[in-house]
Every structure is written in structure tokens, then in C-alpha cells.
Amino acid sequence: xxxxxxxxxxxxxxxxxxxxxxxxxxxxxxxxxxxxxxxxxxxxxxxxxxxxxxxxxxxxxxxxxxxxxxxxxxxxxxxxxxxxxxxxxxxxxxxxxxxxxxxxxxxxxxxxxxxxxxxxxxxxxxxxxxxxxxxxxxxxxxxxxxxxxxxxxxxxxxxxxxxxxxxxxxxxxxxxxxxxxxxxxxxxxxxxxxxxxxxxxxxxxxxxxxxxxxxxxxxxxxxxxxxxxxxxxxxxxxxxxxxxxxxxxxxxxxxxxxxxxxxxxxxxxxxxxxxxxxxxxxxxxxxxxxxxxxxxxxxxxxxxxxxxxxxxxxxxxxxxxxxxxxxxxxxxxxxxxxxxxxxxxxxxxxxxxxxxxxxxxxxxxxxxxxxxxxxxxxxxxxxxxxxxxxxxxxxxxxxxxxxxxxxxxxxxxxxxxxxxxxxxxxxxxxxxxxxxxxxxxxxxxxxxxxxxxxxxxxxxxxxxxxxxxxxxxxxxxxxxxxxxxxxxxxxxxxxxxxxxxxxxxxxxxxxxxxxxxxxxxxxxxxxxxxxxxxxxxxxxxxxxxxxxxxxxxxxxxxxxxxxxxxxxxxxxxxxxxxxxxxxxxxxxxxxxxxxxxxxxxxxxxxxxxxxxxxxxxxxxxxxxxxxxxxxxxxxxxxxxxxxxxxxxxxxxxxxxxxxxxxxxxxxxxxxxxxxxxxxxxxxxxxxxxxxxxxxxxxxxxxxxxxxxxxxxxxxxxxxxxxxxxxxxxxxxxxxxxxxxxxxxxxxxxxxxxxxxxxxxxxxxxxxxxxxxxxxxxxxxxxxxxxxxxxxxxxxxxxxxxxxxxxxxxxxxxxxxxxxxxxxxxxxxxxxxxxxxxxxxxxxxxxxxxxxxxxxxxxxxxxxxxxxxxxxxxxxxxxxxxxxxxxxxxxxxxxx
Numbered sequence: 001x002x003x004x005x006x007x008x009x010x011x012x013x014x015x016x017x018x019x020x021x022x023x024x025x026x027x028x029x030x031x032x033x034x035x036x037x038x039x040x041x042x043x044x045x046x047x048x049x050x051x052x053x054x055x056x057x058x059x060x061x062x063x064x065x066x067x068x069x070x071x072x073x074x075x076x077x078x079x080x081x082x083x084x085x086x087x088x089x090x091x092x093x094x095x096x097x098x099x100x101x102x103x104x105x106x107x108x109x110x111x112x113x114x115x116x117x118x119x120x121x122x123x124x125x126x127x128x129x130x131x132x133x134x135x136x137x138x139x140x141x142x143x144x145x146x147x148x149x150x151x152x153x154x155x156x157x158x159x160x161x162x163x164x165x166x167x168x169x170x171x172x173x174x175x176x177x178x179x180x181x182x183x184x185x186x187x188x189x190x191x192x193x194x195x196x197x198x199x200x201x202x203x204x205x206x207x208x209x210x211x212x213x214x215x216x217x218x219x220x221x222x223x224x225x226x227x228x229x230x231x232x233x234x235x236x237x238x239x240x241x242x243x244x245x246x247x248x249x250x251x252x253x254x255x256x257x258x259x260x261x262x263x264x265x266x267x268x269x270x271x272x273x274x275x276x277x278x279x280x281x282x283x284x285x286x287x288x289x290x291x292x293x294x295x296x297x298x299x300x301x302x303x304x305x306x307x308x309x310x311x312x313x314x315x316x317x318x319x320x321x322x323x324x325x326x327x328x329x330x331x332x333x334x335x336x337x338x339x340x341x342x343x344x345x346x347x348x349x350x351x352x353x354x355x356x357x358x359x360x361x362x363x364x365x366x367x368x369x370x371x372x373x374x375x376x377x378x379x380x381x382x383x384x385x386x387x388x389x390x391x392x393x394x395x396x397x398x399x400x401x402x403x404x405x406x407x408x409x410x411x412x413x414x415x416x417x418x419x420x421x422x423x424x425x426x427x428x429x430x431x432x433x434x435x436x437x438x439x440x441x442x443x444x445x446x447x448x449x450x451x452x453x454x455x456x457x458x459x460x461x462x463x464x465x466x467x468x469x470x471x472x473x474x475x476x477x478x479x480x481x482x483x484x485x486x487x488x489x490x491x492x493x494x495x496x497x498x499x500x501x502x503x504x505x506x507x508x509x510x511x512x513x514x515x516x517x518x519x520x521x522x523x524x525x526x527x528x529x530x531x532x533x534x535x536x537x538x539x540x541x542x543x544x545x546x547x548x549x550x551x552x553x554x555x556x557x558x559x560x561x562x563x564x565x566x567x568x569x570x571x572x573x574x575x576x577x578x579x580x581x582x583x584x585x586x587x588x589x590x591x592x593x594x595x596x597x598x599x600x601x602x603x604x605x606x607x608x609x610x611x612x613x614x615x616x617x618x619x620x621x622x623x624x625x626x627x628x629x630x631x632x633x634x635x636x637x638x639x640x641x642x643x644x645x646x647x648x649x650x651x652x653x654x655x656x657x658x659x660x661x662x663x664x665x666x667x668x669x670x671x672x673x674x675x676x677x678x679x680x681x682x683x684x685x686x687x688x689x690x691x692x693x694x695x696x697x698x699x700x701x702x703x704x705x706x707x708x709x710x711x712x713x714x715x716x717x718x719x720x721x722x723x724x725x726x727x728x729x730x731x732x733x734x735x736x737x738x739x740x741x742x743x744x745x746x747x748x749x750x751x752x753x754x755x756x757x758x759x760x761x762x763x764x765x766x767x768x769x770x771x772x773x774x775x776x777x778x779x780x781x782x783x784x785x786x787x788x789x790x791x792x793x794x795x796x797x798x799x800x801x802x803x804x805x806x807x808x809x810x811x812x813x814x815x816x817x818x819x820x821x822x823x824x825x826x827x828x829x830x831x832x833x834x835x836x837x838x839x840x841x842x843x844x845x846x847x848x849x850x851x852x853x854x855x856x857x858x859x860x861x862x863x864x865x866x867x868x869x870x871x872x873x874x875x876x877x878x879x880x881x882x883x884x885x886x887x888x889x890x891x892x893x894x895x
Contacts, residue, residue, distance in 0.1 A: 050108025066142025102130030150187020692882030756808030
């Protein structure tokens with residue numbers, strides 16, 4: 001029966017794959033070859049053994065207690081790729097051609113898992129014994145990694161292994177395993193209990209799964225006499241390796257014991273230690289937690305902590321590496337080190353956010369806080385109003401020696417506390433500072449926050465005289481080291497701030513209130529302010545939602561041949577002896593003719609010409625072609641992202657450059673630039689279509705990561721390449737002049753739109769992005785603040801820019817809200833296809849309902865099935881991007 005079920009699974013998968021070639025939407029079939037061929041990141045080997053022949057000395061030195069060995073499911077090249085990378089990192093033992101012979105063994109190799117484990121494992125140990133001249137600790141398997149499909153009741157490798165097979169299988173394999181063998185199941189759902197509910201947050205945190213496939217494997221190993229063995233695996237459906245829902249089943253815990261959450265036992269003891277930490281901090285802060293209310297506190301504290309820890313763990317898996325590997329991949333073999341990395345991330349986050357967490361817990365648990373024992377006396381202590389005349393909620397202009405330097409938003413201004421946020425001229429938040437005055441001398445505190453956790457300065461010396469308050473203790477503000485800082489009140493509407501830096505140098509800023517009509521101090525939140533009016537206009541012009549796209553739009557295939565220096569992008573490009581159309585014509589080249597080199601660029605009258613080399617009937621030929629007829633190719637291997645614009649931490653261009661650098665997206669951007677120039681811009685008939693196609697390909701490059709996809713579009717549209725004779729845009733309008741739109745005219749608007757979407761997806765508030773967009777348009781005016789509050793009208797172009805900024809926010813919020821709905825929709829479509837396929841097959845139709853469901857669940861995990869759901873979902877997301885642009889353009893017509 002087992003072989004029959006496996007055969008049915010294969011038949012069902014084959015049937016579905018064949019159908020997908022004819023009935024899948026065009027967008028699902030026309031995925032970019034360039035993206036599909038993109039290499040998976042290379043794992044770093046922990047030694048220099050990879051690829052070397054296995055000899056006795058090296059084997060005993062590297063594996064004195066047993067070897068590492070990786071097997072991969074033969075039905076997917078992805079399993080082989082990940083198995084190879086894992087073996088390179090762990091020096092796994094294998095052989096080219098999978099021939100497990102003592103003379104052919106190599107370090108850093110994985111092996112195809114077609115044969116039964118009872119065949120391949122003994123072959124390996126026999127080969128190792130041949131190398132060592134007999135059995136020893138080094139000739140046994142200590143770490144076995146299986147890269148395979150998985151579900152609650154089994155794995156697909158080696159012809160399929162079910163729970164019922166495990167007792168016999170482990171008994172036969174036990175003599176070939178070390179006593180502390182570790183089996184890592186890189187497959188979905190193998191650690192989730194039979195009746196355990198799905199859910200990444202739940203299963204990642206909980207100790208459970210005693211009746212799971214991994215739990216049964218642990219029990220079988222224990223029954224076979226391996227009392228210190230362990231089994232690792234995933235609880236949820238996800239990537240074969242990067243899935244972070246990890247559990248460990250240990251033989252030392254006994255038969256039938258639950259699996260242990262990796263996060264809880266190796267990284268963050270969220271339900272005990274962290275609860276205690278939060279309780280102590282809250283009690284120190286004045287909250288009353290006693291026998292009467294502690295149960296309520298613990299209940300709500302666990303909820304809040306679990307949410308916060310999950311967010312930290314999620315981000316850690318996105319950004320942290322161990323020896324070049326995703327930490328989820330490294331965790332089973334190096335759990336303590338990976339746990340320490342996650343724990344360090346949590347420590348930083350807890351230090352920064354525990355007060356917010358405490359407020360939420362206190363509110364839900366109805367905890368009370370004792371009144372502060374300090375009373376502020378203006379007779380002996382000087383309130384901040386003596387030195388800083390601006391009220392909480394106001395935003396004041398900062399003017400430096402060279403003119404306007406930015407703004408300062410006043411968050412709090414009480415007698416003892418002053419909290420401000422420093423804003424660049426563009427409106428970008430540069431950092432914040434909270435100054436708490438306890439009295440004269442070294443008894444005060446200052447908290448500064450710039451791009452990360454806050455820095456707390458204690459025992460800060462403050463001294464006051466007249467209308468000047470001076471801080472003489474060293475402070476840090478991001479990268480700045482401040483030796484001395486003073487605040488001086490000059491009038492009811494002005495204050496001066498003097499900053500002296502460590503190592504010399506000083507800066508003086510004048511803070512002054514901007515006058516609103518009637519001379520009344522105004523803030524950005526004023527109902528009558530310009531921002532409020534503009535945002536009200538945007539609300540009327542732009543809907544808050546985009547309709548769910550019923551069908552994906554067709555997406556053209558990206559250019560993906562061997563990369564030349566440039567290529568022809570029009571249907572026919574004439575080549576001449578000179579940069580002059582009246583000179584002798586050398587040839588006519590068709591679209592996508594490769595140009596092996598661009599030798600020179602020259603502007604003649606008002607047109608640019610390229611001198612290029614190409615193959616003409618087997619002969620290398622040099623000629624001149626119109627620049628508008630060709631496009632240079634960005635080489636992913638050598639591409640460097642460049643964009644003009646100001647430097648420094650207050651510059652949006654610097655923000656963009658930093659964002660690209662932080663995610664190492666240059667190769668993806670290069671491929672996307674080629675896609676835009678060679679496919680999108682020549683073929684798209686509208687700006688909405690161009691944006692939809694561009695966003696689809698960016699989703700392919702980013703594997704569905706919205707934030708990275710928006711960054712790829714932003715950088716690709718913004719990218720420039722310096723060249724002789726001037727600066728040439730990588731991305732520019734191509735093709736016939738009869739197009740209904742001119743991309744070049746919208747280039748700046750599109751990159752701002754997608755950068756806004758990127759920032760919104762990164763957590764920046766929509767309201768702040770709206771305000772920042774207005775400030776960006778005002779900054780070029782001679783009196784921006786006056787223009788802001790006198791409601792002086794903006795130009796049409798400026799209003800369009802603001803609308804595109806708002807469109808980016810709208811797109812990001814639609815993506816965040818509808819991601820699951822879109823993916824679930826297409827998952828349901830694919831599942832329905834499988835159900836229909838079963839009912840049309842006489843043999844499969846006879847199966848009971850439970851077996852049918854298991855078949856479908858297993859096939860849904862196949863790589864090509866997952867990709868089909870992804871492609872259809874990405875096409876919907878891309879159409880939403882195009883629709884957002886259409887709505888913005890419609891709104892712009894009403895201005």
C-alpha cells in the first residue's frame with residue numbers, strides 16, 4: 001500500500017505539472033529566467049577541507065566522534081543545492097557521482113537520497129572503515145541531515161519514510177550511528193503533533209509535538225539504545241532550510257517527551273526569565289505587583305513578551321548570519337552560538353522597548369503606579385521654560401550659520417522634562433533626546449536615540465545661570481560625541497543652542513517659532529494648517545483601498561542571454577560609418593542584437609551617438625548607432641549602485657544608498673535595470689503597465705519580499721552611470737516617439753513613490769511620510785515655513801509629487817493588508833485543481849477522504865506548486881502597483 005500511495009502521489013503531481021503548462025495564467029508561466037537562474041547565497045565552509053579526498057588523518061582530526069552526512073530528495077534540484085551548501089559548511093562526507101567507495105570519498109559533498117537508508121548508511125560507514133583500516137568512532141555517523149519533503153506523518157526521501165517504519169529502521173541503523181547521533185529533518189511539519197494546531201507564532205514558542213514524526217523518530221532511536229540521540233526539525237510549512245520554527249527532540253528527556261522549542265531553550269526564556277526581568281523593572285519603576293495581582297500580571301506579561309520576542313526573532317532570521325549561513329540553517333548544529341546571537345538582539349530590544357511593554361501590560365492587568373516622591377520646586381529648581389520657551393506639540397525652525405538647518409519637534413516640555421525630536425530640512429527624523437532635570441550638579445539623566453536602541457546617560461551635570469542651562473557631561477548622539485551643550489532663552493519665540501564637540505569644533509543653532517496668521521504659534525497638527533488641508537485633499541482624491549485584482553496581468557520575459565556590453569532595443573537600428581545619418585550605412589540590426597563593446601559616445605547637434613562593435617556575418621564590425629536605439633547592459637557581477645544627490649545622514653539619497661548597501665542588492669538591481677530597459681520601457685503602453693511589470697520582476701528578484709522589491713524598483717529607476725561626454729540614465733524612455741506616455745517625465749515621481757512604499761513597509765508611519773512629502777516640496781522655496789503656514793499654493797508638479805508619495809504609502813498598506821488574502825486565494829485555486837484531478841482519475845477517486853487530503857497536502861508542498869501560487873500572487877500584487885499609479889494619475893487630473 002505504501003508504494004501504491006507513493007505512485008499515486010507522483011502521478012498526481014505529474015498530472016498537475018502537465019496541466020500547469022497549458023492552463024496557468026501567462027504571468028505564472030513567464031517568470032524571468034534571470035531571476036530563476038540567480039545563484040543561492042554560498043555558505044561558508046568551516047574549514048579548508050571541502051572538495052578534498054578523505055584520508056584517515058583528516059577524518060580523525062575533523063570528526064573524532066563521527067561524521068556529518070547529508071542526503072537530499074532526488075525530485076528537486078533545490079534540495080540538492082541546499083544539501084551541497086550545508087555539506088560545504090559542515091564538511092559533510094560524500095562523493096562525486098554518489099559513489100560511496102573508500103577511494104572516492106570527498107569532504108563537503110552531499111548525496112542523492114534515492115536508495116533506502118538501510119542501504120546508503122551502511123555503504124558510507126563501510127567506505128569510512130576502508131579509509132581508516134577498521135571501525136572506530138570516526139567511521140560512524142554523528143550528524144545526519146535529510147533535505148526532503150515533510151509532513152506530520154513522514155518524509156519523502158529514500159522512497160518515503162512513515163512513522164510506522166521508524167522502529168525497524170532505527171534498529172537497523174543504530175550500529176552505524178554514534179551514541180549521540182543528531183538527525184536533522186530539513187522538511188516541513190515533521191515536528192508538529194498530529195492534533196496540534198498550525199501557527200508559526202504558537203509552535204515556534206511551545207514545547208510540544210510528542211506524537212509528531214520527529215518525536216516518533218526520537219523514541220525509535222531511544223528504543224534502539226541510543227540514549228543521547230536527538231532529532232531536529234520544523235513545525236510549519238516553509239523553506240527547506242531557512243524555516244525557523246525549530247524544535248529539538250532529545251532521547252535524554254525520555255520516551256514520549258515533548259519537543260523543545262529552540263527559541264525558548266537556547267535563545268530567550270521568554271516565559272520565565274524575561275517575565276522576571278519585566279516584573280523587576282516595573283516594580284523599580286513604581287508599579288505595584290503583589291500576590292493579589294501577580295497572576296494577571298504574568299498572564300498579560302507573557303502575551304506582550306511573546307509578541308515582542310517573536311518580532312525580534314523574525315528580524316534576526318532576516319538579517320543575522322553565522323559563518324555566512326542563515327541562522328535557522330546553522331541552529332541545529334550550533335544551537336548555543338545561534339541562541340547567543342538571538343539573545344543579544346533581544347537584550348538590545350528589551351532595553352529599548354521595555355517601558356512601552358510595561359505600559360501595555362499595566363493597562364491590561366490594571367496595575368497601579370505609586371506617585372513619584374520627588375516634587376519639583378521652582379524656588380530651588382529651575383523649570384525648562386526659563387531656558388526653552390517652546391510648548392509641547394510645537395515644531396520650531398532651526399537656523400545655522402549657513403541658513404536653515406532643519407526643525408525641532410517638541411514632544412514634552414514640563415518643569416522637569418524636556419523631550420525633543422531633531423528633524424532634517426527634508427522632514428526626516430534624525431534622532432531624539434530626553435533631558436530630565438533633577439537639580440543642579442551631577443544628578444540628572446539624558447536619553448538620546450539615533451537609529452537604534454536609546455543611549456542612557458546618568459549622573460549628568462547640569463548648571464543654570466540666568467536664562468542659560470549648560471550640560472557639561474559628555475553625551476553621544478549617534479556618531480556625534482558632544483563635550484558640552486548649552487540652551488539659552490533669547491525671547492518668548494527664540495532660543496539658542498550651542499554644541500561643542502569632542503576633539504574641537506562647535507555649532508550654534510537658533511531655534512525660532514514660525515508665525516501663523518494672527519501671530520499665533522502654529523504646529524503641523526493645526527486643523528487650519530497647510531498639511532491638514534492637503535491631506536484632506538488627498539483623502540478625497542485617493543481611495544483608501546484598491547480592489548483585489550481578479551486576474552494577473554501578463555508579464556513579459558526578461559532578457560537573459562549571455563550579457564554583452566549593450567543591445568539593440570528597437571525593431572531596426574541603422575549603423576553608420578560616422579555619427580551622421582547621411583554617412584554610409586553599414587548595417588541594419590534587429591532588436592536584441594548584442595553589441596560586444598561601446599567604444600565612444602558623442603553628441604552631434606542635439607542627438608547622442610554610440611560607437612559600437614558587433615558581429616556582421618561572422619566579421620567583427622565597428623559603426624555608429626543612435627543612442628536612443630541601444631541600451632547598455634548592467635553586469636550583475638560588477639555592477640555598483642550610483643546615484644547623484646547630497647551625502648550625509650540627512651540626505652534621502654544617502655538613505656537610499658545605505659538601504660541598498662545594507663541588503664547587498666546590487667546584482668538584483670542590475671538585473672532589474674536590464675529588465676526595465678530591454679523589456680518594460682520599449683513595450684509598455686502606459687505608465688501603469690510599466691510600473692506593474694517592473695514591480696512583478698522586482699518581486700521575482702526579491703522572492704516575494706515586498707520591502708526589498710520596492711527598494712529594487714527605487715534604486716533601478718534612480719540609478720545613473722557616469723560615462724564620457726556626460727551622464728546617461730540607465731533607465732530612460734525607449735522606443736518609438738508615438739508612445740502615449742513619457743517615462744522620463746515620471747522617473748523622479750516613480751522612485752519617490754516606491755521609496756515611500758519601502759519606508760512604510762519598514763515601519764515608518766503613513767502620517768509622517770505624508771508630512772515629509774510636503775516638506776520635501778517646500779524645501780526649495782526661499783521661505784518654506786512661511787509658505788507652509790500662509791497656505792501659498794504649490795505648483796501642479798509639486799502636487800503631483802505629493803500624490804505619488806501618497807500612492808506609495810497606499811500601495812504599501814494595501815500589500816500589508818491583502819498579502820494573506822491574495823496568497824490564500826491562489827492557494828485555494830491550486831488546491832481545487834488537485835481536487836478536480838483526483839475526481840477525474842478512476843484509481844485516485846476510490847481513495848477515502850482522509851487519504852485524498854493527505855495526498856493534496858503533500859503535493860502542495862512541492863517546489864513547483866509553491867512557485868505557481870507565488871507567481872499568481874505576485875502578479876496580483878504587481879497589478880495593484882499599476883492600479884495605484886493609475887489612481888494617482890487620475891487624482892492629478894483633478895488638481
